[in-house]
Amino acid sequence: MKVAILAEQNFNLVDGSTVWLLNVCRLLAMQPGFELDLLLSHRLENRVLADELPVAARVVEAPELLAAAGLVAPRVEAETVLEVLAAQEAARGRYDRIFVRGALYLDRLLAEPEIRDRVVAYAAGVVPDLSAAEPRWLGAARAARVPLVVQSATAARVMETLADYPPWAIHVVPPAVFVPDVPPPPRDGPVTLCYAGKIDAGYGLDWLADLAEAIAADPGLGLRVIAGKEAWRARHPAFFARMDALRKAATAGRLPGVSVVSNLPPSRAMRQMAEADFGYCLRGPAYDDVLEVSTKAMEFCALGVPPILNDTALNRDMFGADYPYLIDPAAEDVPARLLEILRGGRKGADHAAARARAAEAAKAAAAPVLAARLGRAVLGRDPAAPALVTAPRRILVATHQPKFLDRMAARLRGEEKLRLDWQIWAGMDGPGDALRAEVPAGVDTVFCEWCCENAVWHSRNKRPGTKLIVRLHRFEAFQPFPGRVDWDKVDALIVVSEWFRDHMAGQYGIDPARIHVLPQYVDWHALRRPKLPEARFAVGLVGIAPFAHKRPDRALDFLAALRARDPRFHLVVRGAMPWQMPWLWNREDDTRARYEALFRRVETDSALAGAVRFDPPGPDMEEWYRGVGAILSSSDSEGCHTAVLEGMASGCLPVVHDWPGARGLYGEHVHADLRAAIPGLIAFAEGDDIDTARAALSRRVERHDVAHFIRAVLRL
Missing domain, CATH: 3.40.50.2000 (Glycogen Phosphorylase B;)
Incomplete structure (x- = not known):
């Protein structure tokens, strides 16, 4: 893998940032198969740091970079970095990854689609200024899910909560330390x-x-x-x-x-x-x-x-x-x-x-530990892990909404023998005028995310020699699309629970052997964060829309009954408010009235006084679950209710209403009447060894980690 390291720092000066740059080169040089170019922003006049670079890092100084681009300047500025990089790639070949430090460089590089997907960004760890406009590079990096390297877990939490950066795209790599091999000195003087x-x-x-x-x-x-x-x-x-x-x-x-x-x-x-x-x-x-x-x-x-x-x-x-x-x-x-x-x-x-x-x-901060972390950020997977794909593969993902595949796509980015193409449809019903649905030559598998018109079209236009895999969520199972799919052409159907497997087999006559139960994955390792003290008596609820689906009124009934037994408990609701969704708030039925009654109850019911908090939506769910001790599913219907899996991975006790398919997923934690869960919830919160109980709950859903999901999909 060819990697360019590009930083605005002047490598002639000796300070924390340039020693950091030296150590980044050292860490990446520890990765097998990495070919490194250190592209310097200045002419090298002081070799104090350069003389300690690893042999594997080829140094290209600013004059050489600028001359190749036909430029005359004392340093590589942000205004010329694109020209310089283009000239360097013309001479040395295309870089697979470009590791970049510097806001001005990132502004320019992330504006270029051809470069953006190859960038790994380093973020200097200063709290974002919420009174100022967001840096352009940060918005571009977040939108493109660019891997982001920070130096501390605190910095990662700040980027998650204040900058809405996807937690799975953040990699914590503290400064590496390379200690000279000298005996410890005597400590008997001043x-x-x-x-x-x-x-x-x-x-x-x-x-x-x-x-x-x-x-x-x-x-x-x-x-x-x-x-x-x-x-x-x-x-x-x-x-x-x-x-x-x-x-x-x-x-x-x-x-x-x-x-x-x-x-x-x-x-x-x-x-x-x-x-x-x-x-x-x-x-x-x-x-x-x-x-x-x-x-x-x-x-x-x-x-x-x-x-x-x-x-x-x-x-x-x-x-x-x-x-x-x-x-x-x-x-x-x-x-x-x-x-x-x-x-x-x-x-x-x-x-x-x-x-x-x-x-x-x-x-x-030991070098082998940090080398693995930095290698994971650059490569997209654990450098020590065996490749998931051993023969060349090309997969086309056809979908109108790819958000549930972000983490999977990031992991597959590190597979050198796999090419992942995207066919983004304008909506559920069709590809849109800007896209002509087709399967490029060389594609061996089409993966339809959501069973909508994408699955209908690809089942009816399947090219000989290709495989077709369809993943169905809860929503589409009750839409007309599955009835129009040519299921004989579908090699594998992925559903989120056993209930949906039985439903699809019975409703459409699909061979059960071709239906595979794979609930939506979770980032199990990232969710396993230490709980905050207030989590013990906090019940979490993720999403209250649509009303008839999520049944937030049932959640309030449960909270009132719980607080009648133990007033220390409170409810923390995470998600968008109904008036923020015009399609929901402006419906011509009783939806708005039901929400208004719900909020009046929160304000006026003495049993709920001060016991309900509404948190705005955001991608920082891993951090949010730290403050939650139990996860509630009050819904009438769900696919697998990913929030419950996420909550359990974080160590939450699940409290689940008996919606279709819930018992196959959550067993003894499912209740026809949620009030039956109250004694167990109180005992869990008051347990002397609650950390052990949380760890046991987390281990139960480890099999739903993204890594297991990806391996299962690739086997199909």
């Missing part, structure tokens, strides 16, 4: 604090300068500054004057125990970092909302040096709220707190506990 990184006015280095004289006055303490590039010297003259004075005083020996060195290669810098007892990783308030994991913090962890960090949600998430070296600069005297930590020494309980936490964090 207790030393070390800073390594760029000289930036926002990095809290004023606090180090405040501390320097106190450290110099104490022979038992030391301070080491390993300086990288300087950031915006002209903008911050007072700050840099102070840093220059610190360097001169340390170099002249006027600050015993304090040293300042510059521009070390990463391997040499890490050897010096390893000799410290504490890593200085504080930042000023300008970085409070940054969700990127500090590369230097992870390096300190890997070296066995506990970092001193800001008390932020990101750091609490990574190291624990009780990590002893978290500092809140807004509430504490930072130099005084630093002196207190240093004087606590390297032999106390706090230092031992912090080193243990640092070791745990370092395991998560």
Whole structure:
């Protein structure tokens, strides 16, 4: 696989972002079969980082890129990146994937359909500014389901909830750490604090300068500054004057125990970092909302040096709220707190506990672990997993609505011998004027997602030698389309439950041997997130439309009866409001009146007071289920009710009304009268070992994970 790595960063400068770029190359070089080109935005004038690149990464400097495109410029700008990439591909061949960091580059590349599907984007981890317009690249990447690499689980949750990014397309890859193979240094000298990184006015280095004289006055303490590039010297003259004075005083020996060195290669810098007892990783308030994991913090962890960090949600998430070296600069005297930590020494309980936490964090940043994660983001599947397709295959997916296949399509993107083509119909009834339904030469299988006019047409126009597979959801089973399908031409029919298998066999005379029960898949691994404390007494309901189908009134009846037994419970409803769907809200029947009565009851029924919350729809269901302890299905009819499968995968107790097909899927959790579920629900919520019970529920639906679904479909 040919992979281009393209970043706006200047690889001549040594800082966290360029060390990140170096380590991305190292991680991708660990993948078998990857051919790497690092396309540099600048001329390479400083080889401090370049000399540590893996041999597998071929470096192409900006002058070569620009010359091939017939351009003369000092660097590759966003305005020229398309021309540069086109010239590079003309010379080197088409890239299968293009790994990109930089909003301006992404703006241009994601605007090009021919490039968009090959991009893997890296997102710098800053909380989106909800008062500003959304970045163009983010909207384009979300719409195209572009794989997105972020540095932390916190950043992933932010992208899910604030940017509506599909969780399955987000890959968490913290900064990798490549530790030089050197024996651990003796720790019998002064207790030393070390800073390594760029000289930036926002990095809290004023606090180090405040501390320097106190450290110099104490022979038992030391301070080491390993300086990288300087950031915006002209903008911050007072700050840099102070840093220059610190360097001169340390170099002249006027600050015993304090040293300042510059521009070390990463391997040499890490050897010096390893000799410290504490890593200085504080930042000023300008970085409070940054969700990127500090590369230097992870390096300190890997070296066995506990970092001193800001008390932020990101750091609490990574190291624990009780990590002893978290500092809140807004509430504490930072130099005084630093002196207190240093004087606590390297032999106390706090230092031992912090080193243990640092070791745990370092395991998560081990190169083999992160290489697999990054490889999965780029390749589309686990690089170590065997290929699902061993002989060349070409599948045509014909559908008017592909949303239920997104995750499957993303996984198949990594199969080098499989080509997936799409035939998007304008609606259920026909292909539309812009599309002439046909099967291109070379297609060996047609997969009809939904049994609508697409299945009718393809069953009547099946080309000899091809297979035809139809997947039927609940909706189409009661429409005229199945009655017009030539079922003798259909090799396999996929249905979502045993009830629909029996219905289709009985109604249309389809051979039961050709009907396969495969409920809608779930992303089982992504759903298995730790529950929030409030989940214990939260009952979730996904979707309340249409009324006659979802029966939200039955959900309120159940909640009222449940709260009569235990008022700690509440209902959390996720989905669009009925007035947001004109086709539903403006129907000429009693639909609107039934919804109005429902909402009046929520507002006025004392049994429900303050106990119902409505959450807007969004793709971040994995995060939403963290706050839900039970999942309710109050419907009169469903296919397989994917929300129940998702809820169970997340560890929710299912409470399911007895709709046709429910018992075959959910067994003892199905009730003709939902009130019968109340004693078991209360006992579940009050259980002493609820985590074990949640894990058992999750394991029951592991067989519905997307990976199992894909293998089953490919077998067909």
